[in-house]
Amino acid sequence: MRTASITRKTHETDIAVEVNLDGTGIYDVSTGIGFLDHMIEQFSRHSLIDITCKIAGDLHVDQHHTTEDSAIAIGQAISQALGDKAGIGRYGEAHSPMDEALSRVVLDISGRPYFVWKAAFTQEKLGEFDTELVEHWFHSISQAVGITLHIEQLYGTNNHHICEGIFKGFARAMRAAVELDSRKGGAIPSTKGQLGG
Helix, strand or coil: CCEEEEEEECCCEEEEEEEECCCCCCEEEECCCHHHHHHHHHHHHHHCCEEEEEEEECCCCCCHHHHHHHHHHHHHHHHHHHCCCCCECCEEEEEEEECCEEEEEEEECCCCCEEEEECCCCCCEECCEECHHHHHHHHHHHHHHCCEEEEEEEECCCHHHHHHHHHHHHHHHHHHHHCECHHHCCCCCCCCCCCCC
């Protein structure tokens, strides 16, 4: 089983994360931010990566540290569970529709993090969640896992639909990228013989 656990404690957050890359999309998420919980749950369910994520953060300050550190810890756990990445699909892409909104997510678990964001929100909050932190969550997880990640909002008007569509698209792309491909015979998917560097 490709599993990992991460604990991370700073003056800003206290986090415990567990992931199972070969799961069924079971989740237990509590960040203190309802909308962020909902998005991480969507990521788990549609990627089939089991995720437990418990955070006590300095929400009396703002939501930035909790959001950022959730992405870092989940990303570190995924990276650890991937190991040397032997046999994985490596690449993933998804077009993700949600009602009037359509997003595209394309990624490569390359070990070389790079992030491109072409999306925008027209309101400052979704529930109590600061929409400017959506971009930051994806930037942080791309750095922590080592993903080349491109996210594009093709169109849409409802901010909730845009955000949820992006998270679901990321989930579906990650599902394809982390799954083991039996045709690869356990080989690392790179002519260099390693990913990253």
